Amino acid sequence: MLRIVLLAGIYFVANILAEYPVCDNSEADIALEELIHENVDRLMELRRPGWGWVNTPEVVLSLQLSAAKKFFAVNETIATMDQEVQDEFDSSCIGKKALYVMAVKATCGNPRNFAGFDLVENLRNSIGTQFRYLRRRQESPSHGWYNYGLAIQALCLCNIEIPRSHIVNIIRGQDASGGFGNRKSVVDDTSQVLLALACIKDQSLPTRRRPLMTKLKTAIDKAVGFLQTSRNNELDDFWIGNKFSSPAALLALKETTDLSQSSSWFCNDIARSVSNGLWEDEPEATVAHRLPAMRGRSVLALKDGWTCLDPDSIPEGYQPQYNPEKTLDCSTLLESNGIFSFFLPSIEVQLSVKKTLGSNNSTPYDYTVLVEVEKGFTLLETMAKARCNNQFEFAVQSSSFGSFVTSVDSLEAVASQRQFWSLLDAQTGDFLSVGIDQYKPSHRDHILFKLSVY
Ligand code: B12
Numbered sequence: 001m002l003r004i005v006l007l008a009g010i011y012f013v014a015n016i017l018a019e020y021p022v023c024d025n026s027e028a029d030i031a032l033e034e035l036i037h038e039n040v041d042r043l044m045e046l047r048r049p050g051w052g053w054v055n056t057p058e059v060v061l062s063l064q065l066s067a068a069k070k071f072f073a074v075n076e077t078i079a080t081m082d083q084e085v086q087d088e089f090d091s092s093c094i095g096k097k098a099l100y101v102m103a104v105k106a107t108c109g110n111p112r113n114f115a116g117f118d119l120v121e122n123l124r125n126s127i128g129t130q131f132r133y134l135r136r137r138q139e140s141p142s143h144g145w146y147n148y149g150l151a152i153q154a155l156c157l158c159n160i161e162i163p164r165s166h167i168v169n170i171i172r173g174q175d176a177s178g179g180f181g182n183r184k185s186v187v188d189d190t191s192q193v194l195l196a197l198a199c200i201k202d203q204s205l206p207t208r209r210r211p212l213m214t215k216l217k218t219a220i221d222k223a224v225g226f227l228q229t230s231r232n233n234e235l236d237d238f239w240i241g242n243k244f245s246s247p248a249a250l251l252a253l254k255e256t257t258d259l260s261q262s263s264s265w266f267c268n269d270i271a272r273s274v275s276n277g278l279w280e281d282e283p284e285a286t287v288a289h290r291l292p293a294m295r296g297r298s299v300l301a302l303k304d305g306w307t308c309l310d311p312d313s314i315p316e317g318y319q320p321q322y323n324p325e326k327t328l329d330c331s332t333l334l335e336s337n338g339i340f341s342f343f344l345p346s347i348e349v350q351l352s353v354k355k356t357l358g359s360n361n362s363t364p365y366d367y368t369v370l371v372e373v374e375k376g377f378t379l380l381e382t383m384a385k386a387r388c389n390n391q392f393e394f395a396v397q398s399s400s401f402g403s404f405v406t407s408v409d410s411l412e413a414v415a416s417q418r419q420f421w422s423l424l425d426a427q428t429g430d431f432l433s434v435g436i437d438q439y440k441p442s443h444r445d446h447i448l449f450k451l452s453v454y
Pocket residue numbers: 055093095096099143144146147188189241242244245286399400401402403404405406419420421422423424431432433434435436438454
């Protein structure tokens with residue numbers, strides 16, 4: 001018992017005193033290494049029977065950057081990526097294409113010749129249409145700043161000289177706060193663009209570009225300012241933006257600021273919150289985003305002199321077998337209406353739907369239902385129970401963050417018109433901070449599904 005208390009004490013003190021590689025370029029200490037391994041184990045649990053993940057290149061990139069030795073059966077996954085590229089690369093958004101380019105580079109393959117494709121040339125052609133001159137100048141790239149940032153990073157890492165027009169578009173797209181985003185600046189988008197700018201800054205450029213480079217450095221300083229002032233506290237935790245945007249923000253700041261000053265923006269506190277973030281049943285995307293920040297290694301490490309390690313062998317008895325499809329079977333969900341219902345604490349949740357776009361506030365919603373569910377049900381289970389009662393209709397698509405709502409009450413959000421179903425707290429009007437399979441409603445919660453445009 002005393003030993004456990006002592007060990008817990010040492011672990012606690014080590015954690016308090018720890019310096020994080022993302023804040024001072026140190027190596028991970030034993031406690032952090034242990035946490036990194038727990039995150040790697042979670043990704044291995046989430047591996048699909050075909051050796052890939054929902055977003056295979058994102059996980060490959062994350063594991064190669066943070067724990068390549070632990071990435072067993074990497075060759076089986078590369079074979080899966082080869083097949084995925086043949087099946088879907090051409091129709092993917094630029095962000096996904098960029099992730100494939102960087103994942104191939106991270107596994108020491110050749111992105112100029114992978115699965116019969118020149119991934120780099122294909123991506124280079126795709127970014128050309130991101131800024132279209134319509135009736136008035138479009139301020140955001142059509143696939144959004146997050147994906148555009150990823151695309152520029154990937155091209156830059158493959159030593160493609162980024163055309164002047166793209167650098168100009170980025171500088172023009174920055175808003176007065178120093179950030180980037182579709183309607184208003186957000187940390188997620190700003191971090192990806194900042195990493196792209198950091199990569200371009202280090203490209204050896206012809207002298208004629210010097211004036212543009214001066215503007216680019218100013219844009220970097222402004223974006224750094226935006227991220228550093230986006231710091232938030234949540235109980236004992238420190239974030240840049242929120243829990244989910246912090247890993248990329250830490251890496252972007254690592255690549256663009258003087259780390260001897262990192263204590264001034266509480267880098268270690270944010271890194272500690274990020275590193276301790278693993279939670280039960282966590283989806284693949286948040287784990288994959290966290291790992292490189294824990295190791296303190298951004299994609300810029302892939303620039304030159306990147307080498308690959310031989311990974312450990314496959315642990316005995318390991319089989320990738322994650323099956324994400326939850327059984328939302330009506331007989332189980334409706335059981336709480338049966339004879340045992342008396343013993344189970346239940347809550348009442350209201351689900352409302354607003355199907356018309358625009359800001360007509362006279363009708364806050366077109367349709368509403370009340371559902372009684374067991375306490376602890378997720379929003380997805382709540383919606384599924386309402387569906388079993390024939391009260392509510394919806395459809396979801398599996399993504400690396402979990403279930404993404406694509407249609408409600410038989411109305412599908414048209415992705416090509418930038419429509420999506422937003423999830424709101426109807427009482428406050430605030431966006432829910434997580435998706436339907438992570439959000440657990442409380443008694444009398446009122447959730448609004450609102451057709452929106454981003
Ligand atoms: C762009 C974006 C969106 C776009 C996606 C459409 C598009 N084609 O661009 C829109 C505006 C639709 C969107 C919606 C939402 N989003 Co969003 N989104 C992002 C962002 C900035 C980038 C994702 C991306 O393009 N990745 C690159 C591509 C190549 O990877 P991908 O795996 O193909 O990306 C897909 C998924 O990420 C998916 N997606 C995007 N958001 C969400 C949210 C959830 C819960 C799910 C399941 C899937 C999902 O759409 C992407 C494009 O197809 C991330 C930030 C981040 N750090 O990841 C936040 C982020 C993923 N979103 C978030 C949230 C909370 C939401 C909403 C739930 C907000 C709300 N309350 O309505 C909704 C989803 C509602 C629903 N219908 O289920 C959180 C998720 C947190 C969590 N752990 O659950 C993030 C991490 C932002 C943050 N920092 O908090 N989002």
